[in-house]
Amino acid sequence: MKILVVDDSSTMRRIIINTLSRIGYTNVVEAEHGKAGLEKLAQGGVEMIITDWNMPEMDGLEFVGAVRGSDGSIPILMVTTNAAKEDIVSALQAGVNNYVVKPFTPETLKEKIESLLG
C-alpha cells in the first residue's frame, strides 16, 4: 500500500509518516504542496492520499479537485487545522472521504485510515 502525504510543514509530514510506519504502512511518498503532490501521483502506484489544506502553490482543496478530476475512487483523507463546519463541508464536497483536525492523536489517524481502507 503506497500512501502519498502532502503537507507544507516538514514537521507535520514527519509526524504523519512516523504514525503510518507505527501502524504498518512504510511505503510512503511525500510532497510539500498540491502541485508537487500531483507530480508524485503521476508517477503512479499511489493507493491513498493524506493531504493538508493550507499550503502554498496549490492548496489542499484545489489539489483534491484536481485529483478527483481524473480519479474518483482513490481514498483521500484531509488533515488540517481548518475546523469550521463550512470548511469541513467544502472539503467533503470537493471529494475528500474523511477529515481530521490538527492536532490529532495517532489513534485518530489510524482509525480514519483503517475506515477508508476497510
Place this chain on the structure above:
Amino acid sequence: MDQSEIDAIMGGGSGKGSGSKKHKGAQPAPKPPETTAPAPVPAPTPVATPPPASAKKDSEVSSSIPSVRVIGELGAVTAVTERETNKVMDKLDQISQLLDQQRILVTEMMGNESIQNPTIQSSVHQIMTACTEIQNKVYEAMDLMQFQDISRQKLERIMHHLRQIHDYILDLLGTGFQSQPAAKISLSNSIASTGTSPDENKTHADSVVDEFLRANKKG
C-alpha cells in the same frame, strides 16, 4: 535561536518591500481576512520602481518601517522553529533506535540458559517493560511537535494582518510604498482558536462528516 540566525535566514535584508503603487487617497479599512492570502516568508523583497534614482531611497524608507521589519522577523522565526523542531525529532528518532537495539539485546539475553534464574528473568522483564514505556513516551513527544505547524500558521495569520495594516497606512499616507504581494498561500480561518490539545475538534469534525455522508446517502 538568536539574532544572528534570524539575520542569516533573512539574508541580512529585513523589510525591503517597496513598490510603485500610486496613491489613490483614503481607502476603506482593510478587508477581513480571506482564505487565500500572500505567503509570509521570506521578508518582502524590493520591487523595481520606475525612477531608478528614487529606488534606493524607497527601499531605505520602507525598511525603516517597523511593520515591514516585523513581518520579516516573524517569517524568520517560523523558519528557525521548523528547523529546530526537526532537530528535536532527529534526537527522538535516535532514542527510538537505541531502544530498539536494547530490546534486541535483552531478548537475546532472555533465551540464554545461564540466566534462567527467576529473579534475573523478572528483572529482565521489567527492563523490557521499561523500554516499551520509554518508546511510547518518545512517540508521544513526537506527536506533540504538531504545535510547531499550528504556531507557524498563527504567525502567518498575524503576518497577513500586519501586511494589510501596513499597506493601508502607506496608501493612506500617499507614500507610494506597498509590501510586495508574495506567492499565494491559503490561511486557516479558524487558526486563532486552534489549541494544542490533540483531538480537541474530533467530535465536532466527526459529526459534520457523518451528517454530510448521511445526507448524501439519502439524496
